Amino acid sequence: MPQTADVLIPLALDTAYSYAVPDGLVLSVGDVVQIPLGPREIAGVVWGVAERPAGGSNLRPVTGLLDVPPLSEPLRRLVDWLARYTLAPKGSALAMALRLPDESARTETMRVGVRSAGKPPSRPTAARAKALAVAADGAIRGKGALAKEAGVSLSVVDGLIDDGALEAVPLVPEPVALRPDPDFLSTAHLSEAQSEAAKQLNAAFDTGLSSPRTRGEGRDGLVVDAASPPGGGEGASRDELLLATPPHRRLPPRSADDEVGKAPSPPAGRGDAHDAPLMSAAAGRPVQTILLEGVTGSGKTEVYFEAVAECVRRGRQALVLMPEIALTAQFLDRFAARFGVRPATWHSGIGGRRRERLRAAVATGEVSVVVGARSALFLPFRELGLIVVDEEHESAYKQEDGVHYHARDMAVVRGKLEGCPVVLASATPSIETRVNAQRGRYGRIVLPERFGGRRLPDITAIDMRLDKPERGRFLSPPMVAAVKAAVAEGEQALLFLNRRGYAPLTLCSACGHRYQCRNCSTWLVEHRFRKALVCHHCGYTERKPEACVECGAFDHLTPCGPGVERIAEEAAELFPDKRIIVLSSDFPGGTERLRQELEAVAAGECDIVIGTQLVAKGHNFPHLTLVGVLDADIGLTSGDPRAAERTFQLLQQVTGRAGRGERPGRALVQTFQPDHPVIAALLSGEAERFYDEEIAQRENAGLPPFGRLAALIVSAAERDLAEAHGQAMARVADPPAGVMVLGPAEAPLALIRGRYRFRLLVKTDRGIDIQSYLRDWLDRSPKPRGNVKVAIDVDPQSFL
Ligand SMILES: Nc1ncnc2c1ncn2[C@@H]1O[C@H](COP(=O)(O)OP(=O)(O)OP(=O)(O)O)[C@@H](O)[C@H]1O
Numbered sequence: 004m005p006q007t008a009d010v011l012i013p014l015a016l017d018t019a020y021s022y023a024v025p026d027g028l029v030l031s032v033g034d035v036v037q038i039p040l041g042p043r044e045i046a047g048v049v050w051g052v053a054e055r056p057a058g059g060s061n062l063r064p065v066t067g068l069l070d071v072p073p074l075s076e077p078l079r080r081l082v083d084w085l086a087r088y089t090l091a092p093k094g095s096a097l098a099m100a101l102r103l104p105d106e107s108a109r110t111e112t113m114r115v116g117v118r119s120a121g122k123p124p125s126r127p128t129a130a131r132a133k134a135l136a137v138a139a140d141g142a143i144r145g146k147g148a149l150a151k152e153a154g155v156s157l158s159v160v161d162g163l164i165d166d167g168a169l170e171a172v173p174l175v176p177e178p179v180a181l182r183p184d185p186d187f188l189s190t191a192h193l194s195e196a197q198s199e200a201a202k203q204l205n206a207a208f209d210t211g212l213s214s215p216r217t218r219g220e221g222r223d224g225l226v227v228d229a230a231s232p233p234g235g236g237e238g239a240s241r242d243e244l245l246l247a248t249p250p251h252r253r254l255p256p257r258s259a260d261d262e263v264g265k266a267p268s269p270p271a272g273r274g275d276a277h278d279a280p281l282m283s284a285a286a287g288r289p290v291q292t293i294l295l296e297g298v299t300g301s302g303k304t305e306v307y308f309e310a311v312a313e314c315v316r317r318g319r320q321a322l323v324l325m326p327e328i329a330l331t332a333q334f335l336d337r338f339a340a341r342f343g344v345r346p347a348t349w350h351s352g353i354g355g356r357r358r359e360r361l362r363a364a365v366a367t368g369e370v371s372v373v374v375g376a377r378s379a380l381f382l383p384f385r386e387l388g389l390i391v392v393d394e395e396h397e398s399a400y401k402q403e404d405g406v407h408y409h410a411r412d413m414a415v416v417r418g419k420l421e422g423c424p425v426v427l428a429s430a431t432p433s434i435e436t437r438v439n440a441q442r443g444r445y446g447r448i449v450l451p452e453r454f455g456g457r458r459l460p461d462i463t464a465i466d467m468r469l470d471k472p473e474r475g476r477f478l479s480p481p482m483v484a485a486v487k488a489a490v491a492e493g494e495q496a497l498l499f500l501n502r503r504g505y506a507p508l509t510l511c512s513a514c515g516h517r518y519q520c521r522n523c524s525t526w527l528v529e530h531r532f533r534k535a536l537v538c539h540h541c542g543y544t545e546r547k548p549e550a551c552v553e554c555g556a557f558d559h560l561t562p563c564g565p566g567v568e569r570i571a572e573e574a575a576e577l578f579p580d581k582r583i584i585v586l587s588s589d590f591p592g593g594t595e596r597l598r599q600e601l602e603a604v605a606a607g608e609c610d611i612v613i614g615t616q617l618v619a620k621g622h623n624f625p626h627l628t629l630v631g632v633l634d635a636d637i638g639l640t641s642g643d644p645r646a647a648e649r650t651f652q653l654l655q656q657v658t659g660r661a662g663r664g665e666r667p668g669r670a671l672v673q674t675f676q677p678d679h680p681v682i683a684a685l686l687s688g689e690a691e692r693f694y695d696e697e698i699a700q701r702e703n704a705g706l707p708p709f710g711r712l713a714a715l716i717v718s719a720a721e722r723d724l725a726e727a728h729g730q731a732m733a734r735v736a737d738p739p740a741g742v743m744v745l746g747p748a749e750a751p752l753a754l755i756r757g758r759y760r761f762r763l764l765v766k767t768d769r770g771i772d773i774q775s776y777l778r779d780w781l782d783r784s785p786k787p788r789g790n791v792k793v794a795i796d797v798d799p800q801s802f803l
């Protein structure tokens with residue numbers, strides 16, 4: 004019987020389109036096919052197939068089956084899930100999972116080398132002789148390499164190939180990644196606490212979660228769970244997930260002992276708690292997602308490496324997600340020390356061909372461990388057995404454009420769809436994850452102490468109202484003294500200020516003019532290294548003028564407040580003979596240079612490090628003993644409901660960089676509000692109390708995870724248009740009980756890249772299916788006209 008195929012296209016379209024399958028071609032769901040779309044041909048994925056009556060059809064035909072791995076069922080369901088959850092068009096969600104090789108990548112698939120064919124060229128020239136002299140050793144070289152070595156042009160080499168004096172031979176591509184050896188290192192190096200934690204973690208593999216029998220077993224099983232928004236509440240409707248959860252088909256185990264050879268799952272309630280699976284107190288069944296919470300420097304990495312090892316031993320694949328910048332050589336080396344080889348890595352800096360080879364190797368199962376940034380979540384794993392989300396509290400996991408998704412939450416969803424354990428690791432877990440652990444939805448494993456008997460740093464506040472810096476300076480006298488003492492001992496000091504550039508505001512002291520972005524409602528930030536004024540939102544840059552553009556006065560431009568560059572200047576004056584490194588994400592040289600500098604810091608090649616929040620993320624600087632926080636209050640004043648949580652996390656992370664090596668560490672925190680609950684909790688080390696209070700406040704206010712939020716951002720090139728559309732939407736919002744719609748209000752960043760922005764905020768009770776409400780509201784709303792755009796952000800992390 005001939006077929007019809009419903010093909011989903013990776014464009015901003017929400018539905019699959021029907022095509023006729025030509026006779027002789029049999030398609031399955033998940034196949035990647037070529038189809039005509041308007042005047043062009045495009046790749047899409049078969050989302051459904053049906054039989055079609057023989058004879059004619061007015062559907063356009065599928066034009067080909069592409070030679071790329073089909074999209075697995077869990078991945079297709081992730082795409083469905085993602086689209087339903089974020090309200091993004093399904094095709095946009097698909098685009099994240101389907102990155103086809105671009106043309107350049109395809110044509111280059113076979114690299115060729117050349118070697119001497121052992122016969123002279125028919126037409127000898129000096130250049131040819133040089134090339135042949137190099138090739139005379141019989142070795143195989145790339146064409147470019149040979150040309151370079153011989154000092155001749157590529158066309159000389161090509162000429163010799165045509166002539167038959169050189170022969171082209173295919174080069175065997177180097178493997179994408181070597182196989183990690185789960186038993187490369189014994190577990191003897193683990194501390195007792197780490198071994199315990201690893202054991203508990205690995206018990207998750209024996210819960211039977213990944214066996215086919217427990218899948219899709221109805222309402223009380225995993226089915227319903229997978230529908231709940233992982234970020235918190237139990238909101239999404241059951242129907243939604245029942246829809247998304249057909250009985251699961253999975254690949255047979257690689258080898259019999261994958262499933263059989265290991266210890267059978269221990270019966271629930273067995274006496275020995277440690278190698279029994281963590282049980283959900285609430286549901287009385289094993290948990291699938293586990294919070295691995297350990298203070299900074301407790302050695303969480305080593306613990307989850309053991310889970311990765313166990314996963315590999317079972318013949319399955321592991322994915323470790325990291326905030327991008329944390330993909331340092333240091334981490335890769337630690338992986339290599341444990342597994343004998345570096346892992347395959349996936350991040351935005353990996354180019355076309357390598358990307359495609361890695362995707363293919365992930366799909367065949369050849370690659371068993373991938374360490375990657377958030378987009379690695381959409382790789383086509385053949386048999387995913389574990390996902391680790393390191394630094395799970397990081398806001399970098401939230402994608403803020405296109406499909407607004409949170410990679411940590413989607414990791415939990417993918418784990419459920421694949422039937423594999425998910426480990427969320429952090430020293431400062433998000434409130435959402437904390438609450439899930441308290442409620443027993445997630446398991447929780449705690450490492451309360453630092454590895455190797457090291458102490459957490461002592462943290463002291465410097466009250467800036469009392470210990471004022473000198474005029475025009477930003478380091479208070481006790482801070483200066485502490486840095487001096489540390490570097491005198493040959494130790495490293497880190498000065499932390501979460502502000503890029505030289506000064507956050509520049510004004511003319513003659514006329515008061517403030518330098519503002521022409522596309523955004525933001526102040527321009529002076530970047531002295533670049534001699535420019537820069538907008539941190541749109542990148543608009545102008546040369547710093549000699550005279551005020553407003554009144555023409557010379558020498559009156561005054562920087563207001565500090566950025567890291569200004570602190571660097573001050574430190575250089577205070578400590579002229581010390582080596583200083585400034586780390587900021589906007590420096591020329593990009594990620595590569597940053598990685599190198601982070602390594603230099605780790606190797607002790609500088610005395611004073613000055614950095615923004617990127618130095619706080621998971622790094623290990625063994626020589627660092629002093630952390631100075633220059634403005635602890637920066638984040639506290641924003642209107643963001645997570646301001647307190649974020650500040651606490653950031654300060655605890657950055658102070659946690661001190662004292663990780665041999666010598667104990669300490670931290671000094673400059674603040675104008677030493678009594679603020681966040682600062683007080685940081686100083687007293689009472690993280691538990693801080694979390695308890697913060698959780699109680701969220702609960703009282705009905706904020707996530709106790710209620711749900713979604714933001715609508717209406718933007719347009721004209722302010723009136725944006726505002727009018729926002730108001731028109733608000734008029735038809737018609738919120739039912741349990742739903743509140745606030746706004747439209749002008750966004751705090753009212754203008755970005757020349758577009759005016761208004762925000763609407765939807766706040767619902769936990770039990771409400773916020774997506775259904777949003778869909779219904781959008782259907783009733785006037786369609787955006789002209790250049791008006793409406794962006795939807797479910798579970799917003801940013802309120803700007
Ligand atoms: N079993 C071990 N053997 C040797 N060194 C270890 C071991 N476990 C941890 N360490 C060392 O202790 C330090 C801290 O470990 P790790 O970076 O894993 O901590 P962490 O819990 O991830 O901290 P953070 O949350 O601050 O990033 C590292 O220098 C690491 O090499």
Ligand SMILES: [Zn+2]
Binds near residue numbers: 521539541
């Ligand atoms: Zn701007």
